[in-house]
Amino acid sequence: MHFYQADPTLENYWRGVILFGRNVASYKFALAHALYEVDKSASDLVTLEQLAVPFSRHLCQHLLTAPKQITSRGSKYLEACAQFNRGEIMQDKLTETTVRLGFNNVIDAFHNVNAGEIEKRFFLDERKTHGGIRLTENLYRLSERQQYQNLARETTARWNLVEQAWTMGISRNLLAVEYDAESQLLFSRVNARRVNITSCRNSLNGYQKGRCFYCFRPISLTPGHSDLADVDHFIPWMARDEVPNINGVWNLVLACKSCNSSKSARLPGTRLLARLHARNEYFIQSRLPLHETIVNQTGRQPEQRRNYLIKNWDNARISRLFHTWEPQAEGEAIF
Numbered sequence: 001m002h003f004y005q006a007d008p009t010l011e012n013y014w015r016g017v018i019l020f021g022r023n024v025a026s027y028k029f030a031l032a033h034a035l036y037e038v039d040k041s042a043s044d045l046v047t048l049e050q051l052a053v054p055f056s057r058h059l060c061q062h063l064l065t066a067p068k069q070i071t072s073r074g075s076k077y078l079e080a081c082a083q084f085n086r087g088e089i090m091q092d093k094l095t096e097t098t099v100r101l102g103f104n105n106v107i108d109a110f111h112n113v114n115a116g117e118i119e120k121r122f123f124l125d126e127r128k129t130h131g132g133i134r135l136t137e138n139l140y141r142l143s144e145r146q147q148y149q150n151l152a153r154e155t156t157a158r159w160n161l162v163e164q165a166w167t168m169g170i171s172r173n174l175l176a177v178e179y180d181a182e183s184q185l186l187f188s189r190v191n192a193r194r195v196n197i198t199s200c201r202n203s204l205n206g207y208q209k210g211r212c213f214y215c216f217r218p219i220s221l222t223p224g225h226s227d228l229a230d231v232d233h234f235i236p237w238m239a240r241d242e243v244p245n246i247n248g249v250w251n252l253v254l255a256c257k258s259c260n261s262s263k264s265a266r267l268p269g270t271r272l273l274a275r276l277h278a279r280n281e282y283f284i285q286s287r288l289p290l291h292e293t294i295v296n297q298t299g300r301q302p303e304q305r306r307n308y309l310i311k312n313w314d315n316a317r318i319s320r321l322f323h324t325w326e327p328q329a330e331g332e333a334i335f
Contacts (some may be wrong), residue, residue: 001114003282007209007334010138011147014121014208016113018155019286025070027106029159030058035122036152040135040143046123049134052098053091059102060085064074066163068301075248100181104199107133146218147210153221156228157202164188164197165289177293179247184231186249188289200224203290204254207282209334213253214263214272216331229254234276239316249290250280250309257328274312280333 001020006013011052023029036052038046060081063069069078080097083089089097111117116328122139126132142148168190177186179200186203187196201221212219212229219229232255233246240246253276255263268276278290283290298308316322 001285003285003335004118009145009209010142011145011151012209013118013138014142014151015154015209016118017110018151018158018263019206019282020104020141023104023162023287024072024076026059026159026163027055027061027102028110029162030055030062031106032057032101032155033152035135035139036155038135040140043083044135044140045126045132047130048099048103048127049089049095049132052095052102055099055102056081056084056094062159062163066160068143068163068166068169071166080099085200091211098327103127126129126279138328140255148197150205150210150221152207153199153304157198158206160198161186164195165292167288176296177249177255177289180230181231181247189281200252201229201254204231204249204252205229207250207279207286208293211331211334212256212259213275214255214259214268215329215332217256217258218331219254219256227256230257230260232260232263234268234272234323235312235316236267236320238265239322242319243312245297245329248293249283250276250305251296252299253279256330262327263325265322267313267317267320267322269324269326270313271326275310275333275335277309280305280309282335 001016003020004016017028018032034051037054039052059069059078063078063081063085064239077097080101081095084088084091084094094133107127120138121133121136122142125135128133168188177188177197179186183196184200185196186198186200187194189195204218205221210218214231218227220227222228232253234251234253235246237246243251278295280298281293294305300304318325
């Protein structure tokens with residue numbers, strides 16, 4: 001996949017799993033969170049009993065607000081999680097059930113993206129020989145990377161988006177993710193009622209590989225951090241009368257504070273417009289609900305989507321007499 005081939009870092013292989021892996025259940029996201037939390041200072045062997053506690057906790061927490069965690073009609077394991085939430089079983093019973101039922105498919109499928117396995121494995125399956133999984137050097141190295149602190153937030157945001165699409169259960173041509181600039185949240189509408197989904201920052205960051213869209217400087221998702229990303233309108237907000245759906249995710253990027261302030265009300269140049277198209281195509285590869293949203297907003301085919309961006313960029317430039325702007329690169333171009 002071009003996403004991680006263009007920048008083959010460990011965090012981008014990991015993001016490939018989270019953003020582009022096939023989703024028929026939310027277990028992949030729960031396993032990712034469990035791997036963030038397991039004690040990496042002890043043995044590299046993590047038993048299923050050790051993994052079961054954080055794995056089940058995250059699923060139980062999500063079930064409280066989103067009962068649809070799988071595309072099939074039912075799941076004995078998820079029913080056990082629901083029983084735990086209702087106080088009908090205790091933690092030891094939930095852990096035993098998780099070991100027996102919770103990992104049947106997710107451990108095998110975790111590293112699969114686009115019908116093939118990624119080149120970097122983060123654990124080895126040793127259930128038959130040692131009763132668990134063995135963490136690889138890749139996971140240890142990943143945990144030391146600058147972007148590691150962002151990955152848990154990105155995983156939660158992706159989980160929230162997927163489960164909301166399942167919860168809505170409506171025709172894909174009606175599915176839309178919208179943006180509220182005041183709260184900086186992504187939301188959808190169900191029967192004219194607004195449903196908040198997740199942080200816009202956390203949702204977009206992975207697709208930009210943790211970098212400022214404009215200059216490729218590393219950015220943060222941690223509130224209060226000096227490098228906290230800004231959510232920016234690529235085509236400036238002041239062109240909202242000329243550009244339809246200017247708040248659409250197709251026009252939202254994350255920027256470092258320096259680029260956001262220096263860009264101001266200027267229009268990014270055509271080179272950056274091509275970069276926006278490339279970033280939006282990552283949404284297309286990610287499937288629901290961002291895939292469906294981008295298709296509905298900008299077109300079904302890549303050329304239609306490219307022409308949509310060019311047309312709106314031209315309309316904004318001509319109608320508002322925008323000056324074009326180019327950033328000073330702070331890192332290597334990675335998309």
